[in-house]
Amino acid sequence: MSTHPVRSLAAPVRAAADTPSSASVAPAAAPVSRQPDHPPAAAVDHRVPKTKPSDPNFSSGPCTKFPGWSLDKLADAALGRSHRAKQPKAKLKSVIERSKAMLGLREDWVVGIVPGSDTGAVEIALWSLLGPRPVTVLEWESFSKDWATDVVGQLGLGEVQVMSAGYGQLPDLAAVSPAHDVVFAFNGTTSGVRVRNLDWLADDREGLAICDATSAAFAMEIDFSKLDVVTWSWQKVLGSEAAHGMLALSPRAVARLESHQPERPMPKLFRLTKGGKLNAGIFEGATINTPSMLAVEDMLAALDWADSIGGGAALIARADANFAALDAWVQATDWIEWLADDPATRSTTSMCLKIVDPAFLALDDAAQAAFCKALVSRIEAEGAGYDFNGYRSAPAGLRIWGGSTVETANIEALLPWLAWSFARQTEETIKQKELAA
Numbered sequence: 385m386s387t388h389p390v391r392s393l394a395a396p397v398r399a400a401a402d403t404p405s406s407a408s409v410a411p412a413a414a415p416v417s418r419q420p421d422h423p424p425a426a427a428v429d430h431r432v433p434k435t436k437p438s439d440p441n442f443s444s445g446p447c448t449k450f451p452g453w454s455l456d457k458l459a460d461a462a463l464g465r466s467h468r469a470k471q472p473k474a475k476l477k478s479v480i481e482r483s484k485a486m487l488g489l490r491e492d493w494v495v496g497i498v499p500g501s502d503t504g505a506v507e508i509a510l511w512s513l514l515g516p517r518p519v520t521v522l523e524w525e526s527f528s529k530d531w532a533t534d535v536v537g538q539l540g541l542g543e544v545q546v547m548s549a550g551y552g553q554l555p556d557l558a559a560v561s562p563a564h565d566v567v568f569a570f571n572g573t574t575s576g577v578r579v580r581n582l583d584w585l586a587d588d589r590e591g592l593a594i595c596d597a598t599s600a601a602f603a604m605e606i607d608f609s610k611l612d613v614v615t616w617s618w619q620k621v622l623g624s625e626a627a628h629g630m631l632a633l634s635p636r637a638v639a640r641l642e643s644h645q646p647e648r649p650m651p652k653l654f655r656l657t658k659g660g661k662l663n664a665g666i667f668e669g670a671t672i673n674t675p676s677m678l679a680v681e682d683m684l685a686a687l688d689w690a691d692s693i694g695g696g697a698a699l700i701a702r703a704d705a706n707f708a709a710l711d712a713w714v715q716a717t718d719w720i721e722w723l724a725d726d727p728a729t730r731s732t733t734s735m736c737l738k739i740v741d742p743a744f745l746a747l748d749d750a751a752q753a754a755f756c757k758a759l760v761s762r763i764e765a766e767g768a769g770y771d772f773n774g775y776r777s778a779p780a781g782l783r784i785w786g787g788s789t790v791e792t793a794n795i796e797a798l799l800p801w802l803a804w805s806f807a808r809q810t811e812e813t814i815k816q817k818e819l820a821a
Contacts, residue, residue, distance in 0.1 A: 430804075430807075430808070431804070432766070432804065433768070433797075433800035433804055435797050436766070436768045436797060436801075437769060437793075437794035437795075437797040438791070438793070438794060438797075439451075439790075439791065439794050440767060440768055440769045440770050440794070440798075441770055441771065442769055442770060442771060442784050442785045442790070442798065443771035443785055444573055444599070444620075444733075444734045444771075444775075444783055444785045445573070445598075445617075445619050445620055445626075446619040446623070446625070446626050447619060447620055447621070447785055447787050447789060447790075448623050448785070448789050448790060449623045450622070450623050450685075450686055450689040450690075450789045451789070451791060452689070453685070453689075457681075457682070457685035457688075458678060458681045458682055458685065461677055461678050461680070462475060462677045462680075462681070463677055463678060465677065467671060467674055467675055467677060468670070472680075473669045473670065474669070475669075475677070475680050475681070475684060476497060476669035476670075476671060476675065476680060477668055477669035478684060479680060479683050479684060479687070480496065480497060480630075480667065480668070480669060482684075482687045482691075483495060483630060483687070484632070486687065486690060486691075486695055486696045486699075487601060487602065487606075487608070487632075487696065488608065488696060489608055489614075489632055490608065490609075490634075492634075492635050493608075493632055494632070494633050494638065494662070494664075494667040495630060495631070495632045495633075495667060496630070496631050496632075496633075496656075496666040496667040496671075497629070497630060497669070497675060498628075498629045498666075498671070498672060499627070499629070499653055499671075499672060499675075500627070500629055500653070501598075501617040501618075501619065501626055501627055501628060501629045502598035502615050502616055502617035502629050502630075503530075503629070504629045504653070505615035505616070505617070505629035505630060505631040506594075506596050506615050506629075507534065507654070508631060508653070508654045508656065509594050509613045509615060509631060510535060510539065510594070511539065511646065511654050512641060512646065512650070512654055512655075512656050512657075513592060513594065513613065513637065513640050513644070514535065514539060514541060514567075514646075515539075515541060515644060515646055515647075516640070516643075516644050517563065517564060517565045517590070517592075518543035518544070518545065518561070518563065518564045518565070518591075519535055519541055519543070519544045519545070519564060519565045519567065519591075520544075520545045520546075520547060520560050520564040520566045520567070520591075521535050521536075521544065521546045521547070521566075521568070522547050522554075522555050522557070522560070522568035522569075523546060523548050523549075523555075524548065524549040524550070524551070524555060524572055524575060524577060525569070525572035525574040525575035525577065525775075525778070526573075526575075526775055526777050526778065527569060527572070527574060527596065528567075528569045528572060528596070531567050531569075531596065532546045532548075532567075540648065545561075545564065547559065547560070551575045551577075551723060551778055552575060552723045552724050552725050552738075553577065553725055554577060554579065554726075557579065558584055560584060560585070561591075562585075562586035562588065562589035562590055562591065563589075563591055564591045565591040565592045565594065566585070566592075566593050566594065567594045567596075568594075568596070569595070569596040569597075569598075570596065570597040570601075570604070570606060571597070571598075571599045571600040571604065571731050571733060572731070572734070573599040573731075573733075573734045573775075574734070574736075574774075574775035574777070574778045574783070575723060575724070575736055575778060576722070576723050576724050576730060576731040576734050576735055576737075576783065577723070577724045577730070577731065577736075578729055578731045578732075579729070580728045580729055582606070582610035582611070583610075585610040585611075587609075587610075592636060592637055592640060593610060593613070594611075594612065594613040595611045595613065595614050595615070596615050597615060597616050598615060598616045598617050598620050599620050599621070599731070599733045599734050600616075600621075601614070601616035601620070601630075602616075602621040602690070602700075602788060603621040603699060603702075603703040603732060603787050603788050604700060604703070604732065604733070605700060608632075608634075612633070612634040612636045612637040612640075613631070613632070613633055613637050614631075614632040615629060615630065615631055616629070616630050617629050617630065618679065618682075618683045618686075620787060621699065621703070621733065621787045621788050621789070622683070622686040622687070622690060622788070622789065623686060623787070623789035624679065624683040624686045625676065625679035625682050625683070626679075627676070627679070628675060628676070628679055628680075628683070633667075638662050641656055641657055641662055642657065642660060642661055642662060645660070652672070652673075653672055653673060655672075686789075690788075698788075700788075702788040702790075703732040703733055703786055703787055703788050704732055705792045706732065706735075706786030706787075706792050706795050707730070707731075707732035707735060707786055709792050709795045709796050709799075710784060710786060710795055710799075711730075713799045714737065717803070718740075719739060719740060719741040719744075719806060720737050720738070720739060720740065720802075720806075721737065721738055721739075721740045722735075722736070722737060722738070723736040723737060723778075723779070723781060724736070732786055733785065733786055733787045734783055734785060734786075735783065735784045735786045736774065736778070736781060736782070737781050737782045737783075737784070738779060738780075738781040739752075739755075739756070739780070739781060739806075741810075743813075747813075749780065752779075752780035753780045755780070755813060756773055756780045756781060756782065757773055758809050758812070759782075759805045759806060759809045760772060760782070760805075762805045762808060762809065763798075763801045763805050768797075768798065768801045769798045769801055772784045772785070772798075784798070
């Protein structure tokens, strides 16, 4: 947690209308004596910020397109062609091979395109692989809670351990048994909390490590030697299209597939084996069902862009720069704080913030949610930023996407709008309280 002071919602709000970057935010003004306990209207700076982000899209999925994207990038899409034909299948295989290379996966791993985005990829892994060993599920935000629900309530497994933590925190990772299969998210997309590293996974583990990496892959350093199953989607860090997931399997995961036949019925979309052996075609571009060749072309364009800026290392550096810009503003702004308690666990992609103004915290949950929704809606109405309200089941707050397709200058351009809208919403909340009194 940062150590900057917390100012009451009713205290004068420092405007950031002329703040060109996060590094130049001025320190908070000292509180003034006042009666009653709120400022006069004149104390709130109503100046509308002068600069808008050139790309105001801050959604955490689907995420913004890469800089310079246009429909022209899709001109060579294999539209109207069978995805089994030579040219379209070659495009699918190219997505697989280039993604694998950019992530730095070992040659003996297999990677496939699956339906249902990252959700589909995770579900296929859970339903296909779990059963022979006890399972530990780590859950600390919405999507990892979903995986826990599946493992506990749907799969009918024997020994299952769910290790939980609240929003902003992590479970005790050191307590994970190496004898268990473990299911976890590398980065909690709805809480903005990521694992620091994978040192807590034993090199000689007996169980499989199944990792939902959808908001981490391409944007964060991942030690794949510690993992056996990794999933992600096209729509996140590379800003491509939704509905397509990626499933990467280590040799240990493939061995599990070929040695374990689940007793439960397996829908066609989940079947990764044929005759007891890996269905290798899935991992060579012969997808389980029909993909969108338009989306395939878009993914290839995203990979082209990533290569043009320097590949995986450059993608990570861009996300890190976006986090640094937002973090500098958070440290200089007294009404906002990171949702993640430990600085080492703060996400560089799904950057989740909480309002720490005492009067805001005194509001009930519904009022807090309404405050944040109004704050974001005001900025959206100005065309200065879209889709960065907190996740619907997370604590009220903000969730700003900082993945690799986002320009740091656009993060910096958003910040004065946050300060402006917070000031306006603060005044509006005060007036509503006066009317209700």
